[in-house]
Each structure stands twice: as C-alpha cells, then as structure tokens.
Amino acid sequence: MKLARFYEGPRTVSGLIVGEEYHVYESLGQDPFAAYIGQKAPDKIPLVDFVRSLIEDRKPRAYKLDWVKDRFIMPMVPGEVWAAGVTYKRSVEAREDETKAKGIYDRVYTAERPEVLFKGLGYRTVGPNDVICIRSDSKWDVPEPEFTLVYGDRSIAGYTIGNDVSSRDIEGANPLYLPQAKVWQNSCAIGPYLATTDEFKNPKNVGIRLKIHRGGQVVFGGETNTSNMKREFEELSKYLFRDNPVPRGSIMLTGVGVVPPDSISLQDGDLVEISMDGLGTMKNYVKRL
Ligand code: CA
Secondary structure, X not given: OEEEEEEEOOEEEEEEEEOOEEEEOHHHOOOHHHHHHOOOOHHHOOHHHHXXXXXXXXXXXXXXXXXXXXXEXXXXXXXXXXXXXXXXXXXXXXXHHHOOOOOHHHHHHHOOOOEEEEEEEHHHEEOOOOEEEEOOOOOOEEOOEEEEEEEOOOOEEEEEEEEEOEEHHHHHHOHHHHHHHHOOOOOEEEEEEEEEHHHOOOOOOOEEEEEEEEOOEEEEEEEEEHHHEOOOHHHHHHHXXXXXXXXXXXXXXXXXXXXXOOOOOOOOOOEEEEEEOOOEEEEEEEEEO
C-alpha cells in the first residue's frame, strides 16, 4: 500500500496510489499515519491493515496520478529524524578523502557499533515538491539519497525516500562540527509517499538513483542499490532504540551510496531528483540560505 497526501484546495487530504490513479478517502482524514501511531499499541497491527480498516467498503474519489503527484506533501510528519552513516563502502571512501581526521570513517565502517546521528525533528523536514536549503556558510553541499525506515512504535511500519542534505566541507574540517554539517532549516526531505512493509519482498535490493539538474541540464547522475549496504536494517534499528525513548513515528535514513564527485556542489536553484524502486520519485528545488 502506498499512502500519500496533498492539498485539495485549502484542505489536506489522504489517499492511496493505485496503479496510475490516486484514490482520496475522506475516512482517512488529514493524516492516517498520525492516527495509526496514536493507537494504544500500533506495532501489534500492521499499518496496511489499519488503513484498510479505515477505508473498508468506502468509495474513493479518483484522480489521475499525473495530475496530483507534483502536489504531494510529506506523507507523514516524523517525530524524530535519525540517520545512519558510513553504511556503504563508497561513503567511507568519500568521507576519508574529505576529512582531516584520517581513519575514523574506516574504523566505524568495520566496527560493530554503527554511526547513528540525530538529524532533527519534523519541523526541519520538508516533503516532496518543497524547497530544501543549503547553509549560508557552507561551500560544498550535497544531497544524500537514502532509503528511509518509518517506525510505528519500535518496529518498521513502512519505507520512504529520504534526502539527508549535508555540508561536506563543514564535516570535513572537523568531525566535531557534524551537527552543523547535518542540521539546519529544511535540511531533510522525505516522500513522495509512504510504502507499507508488505510492498517490499526484499528491502535490501532496492535501486537508488540521484540526478542533480541545473539550468535544464543534468550536472550529476548516479545510482546504487541497498544490496551494497554493509549493515542490516534491524541492526541499525537495534542501536537506535537501545536505551533510547525514541517517539512513535520517527524515521531513520540508512546511509548514502551515491556520492557526487568533488567538483559538484549544490547551488541555489538546482533541482534534486531522487528515485527508488517501489518508492517513486521525489523532487526538490534548492535554496541557499
Ligand atoms: Ca547521510
């Protein structure tokens, strides 16, 4: 099941993507995921079954998907946003190249404990078709297209696309600057929809593609697959939740395997396009703060 939301006039409505159509159900309200995590024990009922119980025999209002997909908003508002790092070999190589603190990325790649960092809260996160920002004091900025886990309570309820916008020069100058290299206004985007877990036979075999458009040209294109990840999603989740009261509806971006070359930095007005198998395409324009 693919859950999406958009503004229908002044109202937020919710619905399901079914083939080439988008089906709006009034009974889903403005935020069916919030209703899901507001239950007593959400993880006891799969998200797909909860949503089915809300729509039962009701008739949807159908739109052509092409008419509404560019107006989709965040499929859910995340509680906390977390990010795992250095989970792909390509990411280790890039971080080792840019840093003055040699060896730390190699060591975390092979260590039992993964890198898990706090990326912010829902209000720093934007949806598809919204603007992502790059810092006013950064010179080297990149999108990070990441397969993203959406948690009900403490287990995975679904998946979406995440963009962990990052400043490579600030992180590269000193690892202690990491929060400033990761957290600011509109530094994270998720969407375009939330796919429930039953949509994926194997989430460790999902193609990930990134394009950066500038002035009508593609200035960077690259791809990877979640099969190139060293870590398991359960392993990352275990470390996130250990001794940690992470609120319901939080998300985790699981690391980046597509890294633009050193010559590429995001610029004001760029368009970032991220596609993943089974998760659609998310587009965001870039604004320099
Ligand atoms: Ca990242």
